[in-house]
Amino acid sequence: MLKTEISRATLGRIPTYIKYLDTLPLDIENISATSIASGLNLGEVQVRKDLAALCGAGKPKIGYRRLELKKCLEHYMDNDNGNAVIIGAGKLGRALLDYGGFNDFGISILAAFDRKTLKAENTEKGKLILPMSDLADFCRKNTVKLGIIAVTAESAQEVCELLYANGILAMWCFAPCRLVEPKGAVIRYENLALSLAHLKMQIE
Amino acid sequence: MLKTEISRATLGRIPTYIKYLDTLPLDIENISATSIASGLNLGEVQVRKDLAALCGAGKPKIGYRRLELKKCLEHYMDNDNGNAVIIGAGKLGRALLDYGGFNDFGISILAAFDRKTLKAENTEKGKLILPMSDLADFCRKNTVKLGIIAVTAESAQEVCELLYANGILAMWCFAPCRLVEPKGAVIRYENLALSLAHLKMQIE
Numbered sequence: 001m002l003k004t005e006i007s008r009a010t011l012g013r014i015p016t017y018i019k020y021l022d023t024l025p026l027d028i029e030n031i032s033a034t035s036i037a038s039g040l041n042l043g044e045v046q047v048r049k050d051l052a053a054l055c056g057a058g059k060p061k062i063g064y065r066r067l068e069l070k071k072c073l074e075h076y077m078d079n080d081n082g083n084a085v086i087i088g089a090g091k092l093g094r095a096l097l098d099y100g101g102f103n104d105f106g107i108s109i110l111a112a113f114d115r116k117t118l119k120a121e122n123t124e125k126g127k128l129i130l131p132m133s134d135l136a137d138f139c140r141k142n143t144v145k146l147g148i149i150a151v152t153a154e155s156a157q158e159v160c161e162l163l164y165a166n167g168i169l170a171m172w173c174f175a176p177c178r179l180v181e182p183k184g185a186v187i188r189y190e191n192l193a194l195s196l197a198h199l200k201m202q203i204e
Numbered sequence: 205m206l207k208t209e210i211s212r213a214t215l216g217r218i219p220t221y222i223k224y225l226d227t228l229p230l231d232i233e234n235i236s237a238t239s240i241a242s243g244l245n246l247g248e249v250q251v252r253k254d255l256a257a258l259c260g261a262g263k264p265k266i267g268y269r270r271l272e273l274k275k276c277l278e279h280y281m282d283n284d285n286g287n288a289v290i291i292g293a294g295k296l297g298r299a300l301l302d303y304g305g306f307n308d309f310g311i312s313i314l315a316a317f318d319r320k321t322l323k324a325e326n327t328e329k330g331k332l333i334l335p336m337s338d339l340a341d342f343c344r345k346n347t348v349k350l351g352i353i354a355v356t357a358e359s360a361q362e363v364c365e366l367l368y369a370n371g372i373l374a375m376w377c378f379a380p381c382r383l384v385e386p387k388g389a390v391i392r393y394e395n396l397a398l399s400l401a402h403l404k405m406q407i408e
Contacts, residue, residue, distance in 0.1 A: 006405065008398060008399075008402045011398060011401060011402055011405065012395060012398045076405075081404055081407060082404060084400065090299075091295060091298050091299035091302060092296075092299040092303070094295050094299075095294075095295035095296040095298075095299045096396070098295060099296070099396065099397075101380045101395070101396065101397040102396075102397045102400060102401075104397060105397050105398065105400070105401035105404075106401070106404075107397065107400055107401060107404060145404070145407060146400065146403065146404055148400075169407050170403050170404060170406060170407045171403075172399065172400055172403055176305045186403065186406045186407060188399065188402075188403045190399065191216060191305075192300070192303065192305065192306075193303075193305040193306045193308060193309050193311065194212060194215065194216045194309065195212075195376065195392065195394065196288065196306060196309070196311055196350065196352075196376055197215060197306075197309035197310070197311060198212045198215055198392075199350065199374050199375075199376055199390065199392045200285055200286060200309075200310075200311060200349070200350055200374060201210060201215065201280075202374060202390045203285060203349060203373050203374045203390060
């Protein structure tokens, strides 16, 4: 299956599946979706669908070869295309820069860039904050493929075009605005206010 | 329609619809979904579905009474149950506290609480950061209905139970963990790493 067709929810369960396979006794060579579902207390249909989408169907009555399944799942978490930069080192940019959870999904946020930064500095956790003038060089040297837009709505379009000019096609935009999307770019908008508003609605 | 059945996407378009109705000439009394769709460059089916879900069907050949429609839409954005607090005043908690976009959806983040805070302080934008010992009083006085969990995974369960004990049933959890959910609580997990991982997959 094309990676693009894999749902966010399925993707989110991969680390759980990998951890589970790691905890099995070493002499277990084959494992069925049914056993995994039962071990993880997940629905059997869900596990079966997830694994089929990610790694193809298992063999009837046998299931999956455990090591092959693990390798297949790990492939989704590898670090190809996983280098990211943040534009905007305000509170949100810095919070994302120091957030530890990205590594699990094969993503490294390497640095943040800010137009107010005049020379390189480090966050508490040792991550880099760099001047905007370093961006082009940095992206080329580190083959950065992901850009996080953490600037104001007014600056977001300019930042989007700058990232695009530096070969970054996948952007995650926290600014509350819609962008004119450069051709071939994939932009995900993160509307935090909307998430909370939707939650609020659940209790009304 | 029950508010709980309204999709996140539909909810997200409400401010757009309200703004559009506000820009119409004053003498326009009725407006059809078709006209709104065309004015906003949205699909007609989508607008029709949104408005039907939010405010019921319009009248054949006439559409909606403009002022009634506006009032209905605004009702979704009102501030009932919109008072929120954040637990955890680290970088993420502070970023959310000072983020301006919540007001559009009738949500006020009133304060953040942190166990490291010993006496009340203010952020740059004048928002309150308070000691944990003030939480119970504050929630009661301000009828807080939403809680944002911005602590570590280790502390999240304790915070969840504390919020619940203070009458907060809707929680938005940024900690990378699953919680044992108290009865009747509605918890939304925000997995930022997963969002970025899913975006990354789109370019592979």
